[in-house]
Amino acid sequence: MNYFSSDFKLGILGGGQLGRMLLKDTNKFDVQTYVLDPSNEAPCSFYANKFFQGDLMDFDTVYNFGKQVDVLTFEIEGVNIEALQKLEDEGIKVYPSAKTLAKIQNKAIQKSFYLENKIPTAPFTRYNSLNELKNDANNFPFVWKSAQFGYDGNGVKVVRSANDLEGLPNTECIAEEMIPFKNELAVIVCRNPKGESKAYPVVEMEFHPEANQVEYVICPARIDKAVAQKAIDVALKVSNSFEHVGLLAVEMFQTQDDEILVNEVAPRPHNSGHYSIEASYTSQFEQHLRAILNLPLGNAESKVAGIMVNLVGAEGHTGNVLYKNIDKVLELDGVTPHIYGKKQTRPFRKMGHVTIVNEDINKARAIAQEVKETIQVVSS
């Protein structure tokens, strides 16, 4: 198959910032792209060769979109799986496959999959509804997770008493044992249809000491080599079990006893891999593209250490976005801002990210803090 400067068409479900960063690599390879997103103002709307507005959960919309392309992928899990399955049955290449996505889209099914495949994960109980959970004997505290439609912390809640269950939706869910962990880690694994796979180095999420929020994604993770190797082994096992094609971001906990437990996975480019654009030999986006086009995978190692800081809308600011002090952070060594092209900011909206690279990870960490303390996403 000739993908480069040809009639070949890659379809992408979802036109957010992940799609937009993927489009930089389709542009580099001159691969034609069709993108479907519910919003006409999606970050990809302008950069795709053809942009379609439509509901990603609607069978007909996804099916009709998919029939126009040669290979179909997605940058968000919330898409109509039945349409993907029918497209696959009719010969369209869908990567990751409908079957893989079905195991991941529903968190209860995902957790059961880990048990079946002997992949270490926190103990949990499945419930068909919140009422079923309420009627069970609960050991507080635990973590409630909605089986479906969770995203960016939505659909997850720490439950310390019965009161905390009030107001939650009465849907399929799990109750997961709360694991005190030392570190939250992630490993991105890439796999092509031939089964070739490569793991990126382990990254570490550094949390704000008070607010329970990730502040920095750091590559490589500042952990023992033995623990890092264990995390990579677990991630590769997860990848082999799913037999996915494309990227799989495996989020994990490092427990107090240095055990590795899988938290959840995302079968697509991931926030924890943004550092790779500047730090890696092959960015996660180019790697995803190589995998779904069944091309040889690139080197997943790093040239230098990389740290990523998310740019989210400041509290109290809604309206036309202004990136305050961006000129000041550009003065710092090895700093690259990525602006996602969203014209309107609102509190906590993901508006962009900044990558800091350096040969010395400690210098990168110090500069990252300066970036974090300097740049502000406000309304103008």
Next chain:
Amino acid sequence: MNYFSSDFKLGILGGGQLGRMLLKDTNKFDVQTYVLDPSNEAPCSFYANKFFQGDLMDFDTVYNFGKQVDVLTFEIEGVNIEALQKLEDEGIKVYPSAKTLAKIQNKAIQKSFYLENKIPTAPFTRYNSLNELKNDANNFPFVWKSAQFGYDGNGVKVVRSANDLEGLPNTECIAEEMIPFKNELAVIVCRNPKGESKAYPVVEMEFHPEANQVEYVICPARIDKAVAQKAIDVALKVSNSFEHVGLLAVEMFQTQDDEILVNEVAPRPHNSGHYSIEASYTSQFEQHLRAILNLPLGNAESKVAGIMVNLVGAEGHTGNVLYKNIDKVLELDGVTPHIYGKKQTRPFRKMGHVTIVNEDINKARAIAQEVKETIQVVSS
């Protein structure tokens, strides 16, 4: 001035591959772009926010285009300078300036400029026409250079006898002494309106041992440190003399006696800087953007060694392009192809380039050779 996700508009004269690579960075910063190019099928036609078809040498076309933007730059020297000057007079920021471009666009003026500024360059004589040159006493061999409209080797000829002058256009030209050189080197210097400037490392053009053609652009150049420092000093002197804003690629000869002579300059992103996308902390394209937007310049050092191989159309092939064996070169370590999006190939047309990066420059050089011997740009 707020450039990011704002109403600010950057105008680019020329919509070729240099513009297209620049657009990846305007996209990263979400800076709006307007592009003017004579061809509706130019590599930028799709990726600019607004694309205009028109003649870059036509006063009205360039002037009317420029009136719509806040900052105007170019990716090709062949543009109407009078229009740039009038736009500047009317308050549009033009970078590099009309005055800088005027000193560079005409090679005879450019050479005289080096003399006036005590910048080392090969001895030459200026002529208003070819006839004037013919009537002078000529010391063969010499290099004939057309004062204007030279590009990619056009407008340059080695003249070994009076016969070689036949068929050349009767236009303003220079006769330059032929300098036997050890190496052809280049240094890219970036400068912003504040006068802050940064030099990239010296790169080396490695020629085919028989055909007189550049095969590899290698960064860093494999030359003595003292010679490299001299080349950088000369390049910075050239940059300071021109007082340009944006990139200036300074092409130089290293003579048999290790003297550095300036050959010519290009006030824009340059083929000799393509390696920087993968190898440098700041790519030449992001750097140009930072400079013309009067933002702080980025680190111009390299993370790893980089080698660039041009992808040009194979002889005997005209028609729809096919990149043969591109999958084989993707198997090699640290290899990134860039496809410029030209649908039609013809012999020697620049269709793309491949960058090879590695910590070890000798390994990179070996892989570059494999790339060169494997990939072919043919018609399908």
